[in-house]
Amino acid sequence: MSQRARRLAIAPALVFVFTVVFGLWNVSTGYGQETPEGASTSSVTGESPREVAAESVAELTESPAPAEFSEANMAWMMICSALVLMMTAPGLALFYCGLVRKKNVLSVMMQCVTLMGIMSVLWVVVGYSLAFAPDIMGGFVGGFDHVMLDGVLPTWNAETGQIETPAAGTQIPTLLFAVFQMMFFIITPGLIVGAFAERMKFSAMVVYSILWGLLVYCPIAHWVWSDNGWLCEWNEAAAFPALDFAGGTVVHISSGVSALVCALMVGARYNYQKEPMPPHNLTYTFIGATMLWVGWFGFNAGSAVAANTLAVNAFAATHLAASAGVIAWAGMEWLTIGRPTILGACSGAVAGLVCITPASGAVTVPSAMIIGLCGGLVSFLACTKLKNAFGYDDSLDVFGVHGMSGIVGALLTGVFASKSITGARVGLIEGNGAQMVNQAVSILAAAGMAIVGSVILLKLIDLTIGLRVNEEKEIRGLDLTEHGEEGYIFL
């Protein structure tokens, strides 16, 4: 069989295997015939928005009463899910593709859209279960109870003659919560793409993202957001209950630190710091950054898992932090190089958004502005000073923006967390210095996991299929050599 024929055979073979596995799983679980054990429904309660939001990420309740769903909450969460998906593409894809050279514009877009496909399917198959099913391995990661969304999907109860829809605590179907979380699972490895842009093999990116999602993202998400997670703020028994409302630790620190590892292990681009590598189209970058800003409302305000007062606070805090981030970065440029740049203003907005992510459900709007300013400032220094001082080639500054602002945001959440927003946990300013310890532990845990996981995965990939394209392909550009297409076709 020729190489081409073998390749052609792979696609239907994959579809066949997928179908068989899905069919066997259907038979073994009885899905579609009766309600899986424990997949019952929720009831309406009079709890505070914070308590309800916390419950939503919890396991399904045991109440036998039929589900009472909130149409407002469902509508809001579907919109938020779509907004978060929009962050990956077109948002992140445009933001990144404007920053690379024009010979690599499609490769970045391709990586983003591919992750939308792969990570979504992976989340349904096993990702959601590893993140949110009950503990295994001593609480390290979730088990396999929700493989193929078992216990999450609607089922037909033959005895009652009714469809039963598992519900989360905020009167939304658990499936909707799983879909919302799926969007986070897509964008997190998407962020890392910026670190190895313009030189990594597409195949290596695919393998790394799949393994990283399962072995690094899912455990961290389990620690921070699962009921029994040792870093989970609403777990009474948590060793270090850290505040991470929308994923500062789970999304930005994990991806930012992994990005730095990638930049170091994949190596600098050919002729880095010898030939100019300026962004090829900052108008794309502007459009992408502002789409990220809009999408972030879904990211942060959606993390209330309800259309409630907590979501309103997260919404306002998100916007004001981004605004402050713009002022900080562009202002620093004005002071240091004499003029503010569009790339600086866009980068400042993203840094502010990253920084407020863990805090958006815990701090007041004035605190959010301070956090946004700090994010813009720290990321500006990381991208302009730190990177040059150490000489690593984090192509699109994933560590500088997401890693550094994620770490600063997680720490400042411990400083500014206010009872007026959380109703319970407070930070340093309101007298709880211990929260800083919790935040620091969560940062170290996520960063440690990201470093160890990424080093092992990248080493394995390097020894097997190889991490980066050869020099000739890199010079010609990944659009042509990896995908056989060109972004800009002129006469």
Place this chain on the structure above:
Amino acid sequence: MKKIEAVIRHFKLEEVKDALTQVGVQGMTVSEVRGFGRQKGHKEQYRGAEYTVDFMPKVKMEVVVEDDAARNVIDTILRTARTGQIGDGKIFVTDLSEAIRIRTGETGEESI
């Protein structure tokens, strides 16, 4: 016949074009070009990285005229394209051996 190529500043294009049509020039070709002379390039900043861009963007006009009209055309360009600052551009004049109008097949000065 002479071919006159003038590399000028972008914002002078309309002014030069109007002046040339007034002195009888009936056609011209304009293109975006990049290059450098004594003006050299400029510096750009992207997230702390500084790049020197050697090639400045300019506009190149190409005009073909009869030998007798060349001096007047050159003087017109000199007068209208000049700001007095470095980077005003250059004019190149060459002898043209032939010109042909594609539609009619006319050649030489009849074709311009």
